[in-house]
Amino acid sequence: MRTLHTAPLLRRERDGEPVPEHAALVNGDRIEAVGPLAELSSAYAGVRVRRWPGTLGPGLLHDGPLPVAPTPRERVHALLRTGVTAVLAEHLADPALRAAVERSDLLVLPTAVAPTLYPGGRADLAVHVDGACLVTVVAGRIAHRRA
Numbered sequence: 001m002r003t004l005h006t007a008p009l010l011r012r013e014r015d016g017e018p019v020p021e022h023a024a025l026v027n028g029d030r031i032e033a034v035g036p037l038a039e040l041s042s043a044y045a046g047v048r049v050r051r052w053p054g055t056l057g058p059g060l061l062h063d064g065p066l067p068v069a070p071t072p073r074e075r076v077h078a079l080l081r082t083g084v085t086a087v088l089a090e091h092l093a094d095p096a097l098r099a100a101v102e103r104s105d106l107l108v109l110p111t112a113v114a115p116t117l118y119p120g121g122r123a124d125l126a127v128h129v130d131g132a133c134l135v136t137v138v139a140g141r142i143a144h145r146r147a
Contacts, residue, residue, distance in 0.1 A: 002027045004049045005137070006037050007127055011057035012117045018055055026123040029139040034117050054129030058115035059085025059136060066091060072100035080104070080144035083126030083133040088112060105139045 006023035012034060023040050025033040025047070033040055041049070060083045067078040075097060079087070086107035092098040101108060107124065115124065123140035126133055136144040 002032065002044060002047045003140075004037075004040055004044065004047050005052065005056055005125060005127075006049065007052040007054055007056035009055040010034075010117075011055060014058055014060065014115055016057075018057075024056065024117050024123075024125060026125075026137070026140050029123055029141075031117055031119055031121050031123050033119055052127040052135060054127050054134055056125060056127050058117050059083060059124035059126045059138065061086045061088075061109070061112060061115055062091075063088050063112050064091065066097065072097040076100045076104045076106065077144070079106070080136045080138070081133060081146075083128060083136050085124035085126065085136060085138050085143075086115065104143060105141075107139075 003026045004023050005026060009018035009020055010022035011018045021037045023037040024031055025040055062079050062084040066075045069075040069078055086109055087101060089108050089110050092101055125137040127135040134146050
């Protein structure tokens, strides 16, 4: 199912300049298109639209040890609450932690790469409002949503 994710501002790259009135079209676990909201809304009339406050951008890469928590599942959830959608393999030596990461569909990377939103890329998104993560989308599905 296609979903158009939009917010007042969109960043294609984590440190890139945000642009107003843009959106990312997600189809399954992939980004189908990124561009002006008006153009995507017109080209994909009738598609489900999720309008978020704040800034929509790529999910974050966590490049250090995972946060301390009582269980591997809670360690992963602590990342999702911040907008993280990828971790480095070197920090997943514990088999239970690796299994929890894999169940959550977080991307496991061998080396750090800058997250970006681009057509054909994995649909890993995060919405931040005043520095706090509101929503984390992992492989096209909402994995965290702040109440």
